Amino acid sequence: xxxxxxxxxxxxxxxxxxxxxxxxxxxxxxxxxxxxxxxxxxxxxxxxxxxxxxxxxxxxxxxxxxxxxxxxxxxxxxxxxxxxxxxxxxxxxxxxxxxxxxxxxxxxxxxxxxxxxxxxxxxxxxxxxxxxxxxxxxxxxxxxxxxxxxxxxxxxxxxxxxxxxxxxxxxxxxxxxxxxxxxxxxxxxxxxxxxxxxxxxxxxxxxxxxxxxxxxxxxxxxxxxxxxxxxxxxxxxxxxxxxxxxxxxxxxxxxxxxxxxxxxxxxxxxxxxxxxxxxxxxxxxxxxxxxxxxxxxxxxxxxxxxxxxxxxx
Amino acid sequence: xxxxxxxxxxxxxxxxxxxxxxxxxxxxxxxxxxxxxxxxxxxxxxxxxxxxxxxxxxxxxxxxxxxxxxxxxxxxxxxxxxxxxxxxxxxxxxxxxxxxxxxxxxxxxxxxxxxxxxxxxxxxxxxxxxxxxxxxxxxxxxxxxxxxxxxxxxxxxxxxxxxxxxxxxxxxxxxxxxxxxxxxxxxxxxxxxxxxxxxxxxxxxxxxxxxxxxxxxxxxxxxxxxxxxxxxxxxxxxxxxxxxxxxxxxxxxxxxxxxxxxxxxxxxxxxxxxxxxxxxxxxxxxxxxxxxxxxxxxxxxxxxxxxxxxxxxxxxxxxxxxxxxxxxxxxxxxxxxxxxxxxxxxxxxxxxxxxxxxxxxxxxxxxxxxxxxxxxxxxxxxxxxxxxxxxxxxxxxxxxxxxxxxxxxxxxxxxxxxxxxxxxxxxxxxxxxxxxxxxxxxxxxxxxxxxxxxxxxxxxxxxxxxxxxxxxxxxxxxxxxxxxxxxxxxxxxxxxxxxxxxxxxxxxxxxxxxxxxxxxxxxxxxxxxxxxxxxxxxxxxxxxx
Numbered sequence: 114x115x116x117x118x119x120x121x122x123x124x125x126x127x128x129x130x131x132x133x134x135x136x137x138x139x140x141x142x143x144x145x146x147x148x149x150x151x152x153x154x155x156x157x158x159x160x161x162x163x164x165x166x167x168x169x170x171x172x173x174x175x176x177x178x179x180x181x182x183x184x185x186x187x188x189x190x191x192x193x194x195x196x197x198x199x200x201x202x203x204x205x206x207x208x209x210x211x212x213x214x215x216x217x218x219x220x221x222x223x224x225x226x227x228x229x230x231x232x233x234x235x236x237x238x239x240x241x242x243x244x245x246x247x248x249x250x251x252x253x254x255x256x257x258x259x260x261x262x263x264x265x266x267x268x269x270x271x272x273x274x275x276x277x278x279x280x281x282x283x284x285x286x287x288x289x290x291x292x293x294x295x296x297x298x299x300x301x302x303x304x305x306x307x308x309x310x311x312x313x314x315x316x317x318x319x320x321x322x323x324x325x326x327x328x329x330x331x332x333x334x335x336x337x338x339x340x341x342x343x344x345x346x347x348x349x350x351x352x353x354x355x356x357x358x359x360x361x362x363x364x365x366x367x368x369x370x371x372x373x374x375x376x377x378x379x380x381x382x383x384x385x386x387x388x389x390x391x392x393x394x395x396x397x398x399x400x401x402x403x404x405x406x407x408x409x410x411x412x413x414x415x416x417x418x419x420x421x422x423x424x425x426x
Numbered sequence: 427x428x429x430x431x432x433x434x435x436x437x438x439x440x441x442x443x444x445x446x447x448x449x450x451x452x453x454x455x456x457x458x459x460x461x462x463x464x465x466x467x468x469x470x471x472x473x474x475x476x477x478x479x480x481x482x483x484x485x486x487x488x489x490x491x492x493x494x495x496x497x498x499x500x501x502x503x504x505x506x507x508x509x510x511x512x513x514x515x516x517x518x519x520x521x522x523x524x525x526x527x528x529x530x531x532x533x534x535x536x537x538x539x540x541x542x543x544x545x546x547x548x549x550x551x552x553x554x555x556x557x558x559x560x561x562x563x564x565x566x567x568x569x570x571x572x573x574x575x576x577x578x579x580x581x582x583x584x585x586x587x588x589x590x591x592x593x594x595x596x597x598x599x600x601x602x603x604x605x606x607x608x609x610x611x612x613x614x615x616x617x618x619x620x621x622x623x624x625x626x627x628x629x630x631x632x633x634x635x636x637x638x639x640x641x642x643x644x645x646x647x648x649x650x651x652x653x654x655x656x657x658x659x660x661x662x663x664x665x666x667x668x669x670x671x672x673x674x675x676x677x678x679x680x681x682x683x684x685x686x687x688x689x690x691x692x693x694x695x696x697x698x699x700x701x702x703x704x705x706x707x708x709x710x711x712x713x714x715x716x717x718x719x720x721x722x723x724x725x726x727x728x729x730x731x732x733x734x735x736x737x738x739x740x741x742x743x744x745x746x747x748x749x750x751x752x753x754x755x756x757x758x759x760x761x762x763x764x765x766x767x768x769x770x771x772x773x774x775x776x777x778x779x780x781x782x783x784x785x786x787x788x789x790x791x792x793x794x795x796x797x798x799x800x801x802x803x804x805x806x807x808x809x810x811x812x813x814x815x816x817x818x819x820x821x822x823x824x825x826x827x828x829x830x831x832x833x834x835x836x837x838x839x840x841x842x843x844x845x846x847x848x849x850x851x852x853x854x855x856x857x858x859x860x861x862x863x864x865x866x867x868x869x870x871x872x873x874x875x876x877x878x879x880x881x882x883x884x885x886x887x888x889x890x891x892x893x894x895x896x897x898x899x900x901x902x903x904x905x906x907x908x909x910x911x912x913x914x915x916x917x918x919x920x921x922x923x924x925x926x927x928x929x930x931x932x933x934x935x936x937x938x939x940x941x942x943x944x945x946x947x948x949x950x951x952x953x954x955x956x957x958x959x960x961x962x963x964x965x966x967x968x969x970x971x
Contacts, residue, residue, distance in 0.1 A: 127646070130606065134652060137602070265901040268915055272897075299916075363916055365909065377913050380924040384909035410912050411905040426917075 174233040183224035190219045191308040192315035195403040202398040223424035225309045228339035229258035256338040258358045258418040264410035267419040271298045301422040303364035306389045311402035312348030319354040320346040329355035331400040355400040358418035359388040366407040392416035462519045472567040473502045494605035520574040522582045534587035536678045547667035592636035603655040614639035634734040637778035644772045662771035665722040672833035679729035688733040689816035690745035695728040698753025710854040713839035719832040727774035737782045744792045843958035857888040873908025874930040881921045925961040
């Protein structure tokens with residue numbers, strides 16, 4: 114009888130502790146790390162974005178437009194880098210080489226997002242993939258550019274979107290065909306970004322050589338919704354190529370002349386990834402089309418976001 | 427309820443008991459009440475002390491820790507209230523007998539020395555001092571009330587010290603789960619009081635109290651996969667922060683051996699572990715344990731956990747068998763725990779209760795040996811200084827182990843390049859161990875280790891290929907500033923590798939947890955070179971040792 118009482122008491126204590134453990138785990142919204150030391154997806158997902166007019170909720174809130182807001186940049190050469198003779202604000206790192214200020218780079222055709230990736234689009238990814246991100250990334254209004262995202266966060270989003278576009282029956286046939294042909298959703302290379310920003314004529318700003326405050330959100334100290342400043346004068350009609358947020362590229366920081374074949378060199382140096390375009394917090398000098406910034410891959414800041422390209426691998 | 431029932435012969439060093447029942451012809455029931463009240467002041471003061479400790483900032487700042495303290499205080503108060511009322515009604519009283527046993531205070535002093543030195547190199551130990559004190563207070567009050575509830579006088583001495591210290595040298599719960607620590611302490615004392623048998627004509631507890639509660643809680647933690655509620659893993663690894671930890675433990679162990687004649691237990695346990703490790707290494711070409719031939723925490727266990735004289739055999743042969751079984755048990759448990767994917771730090775804890783249970787079997791076996799005249803002659807060799815001789819042999823053995831680099835010296839199990847090479851050569855279990863070590867360093871944010879893991883999952887040579895897992899590891903490597911991880915994340919179809927960066931080396935060369943953050947780069951590369959990193963030797967213009 115006494116033994117039975119001991120067992121019952123022990124069992125009751127065990128059940129009590131176990132219930133406490135379960136409730137604590139549920140409250141923390143987490144579970145113990147797995148064997149690889151990686152935390153599983155958070156239990157709580159971000160609140161779903163409200164229905165946004167002009168965007169496709171079934172396709173991760175991409176624009177309801179032909180090619181889902183992607184714009185074609187045709188194959189061809191363009192002038193990369195800055196000529197201080199024309200652009201007096203140019204930095205040394207934009208100079209092609211000691212012998213020449215600019216270089217000609219031939220870029221195959223690709224598609225580029227008309228706008229920066231928005232908070233709503235990124236939230237759809239976080240919700241679907243259960244990815245843990247900096248909560249500040251989802252704190253801005255849905256149509257603001259997403260920020261507080263690291264370089265791996267941006268790549269993970271691209272991978273997720275590619276999978277979504279491959280699998281969804283709602284994906285336009287042309288995009289589906291490109292993906293089936295080996296094209297990938299990814300970040301732009303430095304050359305792709307610069308060509309998309311300034312076209313082939315080497316202009317200083319995406320809209321031309323003159324400073325225009327109505328064309329870019331810079332030096333304002335606040336984020337603006339994507340596409341708020343339309344740019345019909347820009348070569349491919351892209352918005353926010355200057356200002357709003359710096360945009361991650363898939364190019365590691367390397368001195369010019371630019372050569373994509375160098376991307377796997379210097380693996381022992383500090384990892385810095387190029388970002389382009391300047392932000393709402395930058396002066397005019399930093400929102401020129403040839404501006405080159407760089408940050409560590411783990412950096413998450415309010416002034417750093419990204420846009421996507423669809424390009425052949 | 428009866429009062430103290432057994433007459434005890436006063437021992438030297440024992441003070442007159444407090445709170446004895448008046449027994450003269452004029453004694454009245456009413457006159458006993460003040461005595462009982464006086465006696466119950468002790469647990470009450472201890473309980474109030476515990477309540478006072480709950481006001482300490484660390485406790486007050488954590489609601490769950492505060493709850494643990496208040497629950498312990500409430501439990502003790504209710505218990506003493508009920509007991510007091512019952513004894514008052516029955517006209518009974520209770521008392522103390524002060525007995526200061528060297529096996530308690532000497533063990534406690536040795537354990538306290540370990541805490542003091544360990545805390546010097548790992549700050550959380552000192553930060554934990556308040557919670558250790560709380561457990562001691564709780565243990566005294568709990569043990570006292572338990573004795574009185576069982577109708578016994580409480581033997582006041584240093585008994586709870588080695589139990590609490592010994593428990594805490596191996597396992598603490600985190601602050602959020604500290605009520606389980608109080609439960610674990612309670613379980614130890616309950617086990618000591620209730621799980622008993624008759625041995626050599628007197629009733630005695632079966633289990634070493636701390637080992638009983640540690641074993642019981644370890645089993646539950648393993649079964650429920652909740653080891654993350656404890657500091658167990660950190661405790662097991664941070665002992666190696668102490669320079670020359672083996673030498674320190676050896677020295678402290680000699681004190682215990684000298685006074686309590688447990689040399690055979692510790693010595694045979696160590697010899698069994700060294701021997702089995704050596705056999706394994708000879709057979710497979712890889713070391714059995716990672717950080718040493720005997721992990722420091724196990725070395726601590728074989729000196730301070732398994733050496734309780736009252737729960738181990740009394741004969742010399744029995745002690746030797748007991749020690750050897752502990753060594754073999756730890757060896758087997760390490761393998762078993764690793765095989766089932768459980769944390770291996772439980773290896774030294776789980777086998778002690780089983781060994782305690784096996785003591786009658788060992789005694790019987792020794793008796794059967796001694797019934798054979800030849801063997802009896804061997805086992806009956808008695809030198810007046812037998813323990814000193816054992817200690818001398820043990821010292822020589824330890825010196826030999828140290829001289830051959832099997833204790834505090836550099837251990838090849840700690841060298842990642844060794845495991846890479848062993849894996850390449852296909853030595854038994856080497857690839858699994860390599861992945862395991864890299865996973866542990868990756869969890870510490872060593873980008874190099876994460877990139878290597880990602881590469882393994884892409885290549886699929888030593889693990890099943892898993893593209894998703896590979897991307898996860900590359901992303902982690904990239905965020906940890908390892909550029910090869912970033913380029914692999916961008917395009918995992920071509921795997922890039924690079925040698926560890928200084929940031930990685932500061933993690934990879936810690937040998938369990940040394941702080942290398944401020945180590946100058948030349949010294950870091952020198953250390954890397956001595957750990958078998960060829961690129962570091964080349965950078966220094968040195969030959970690989």
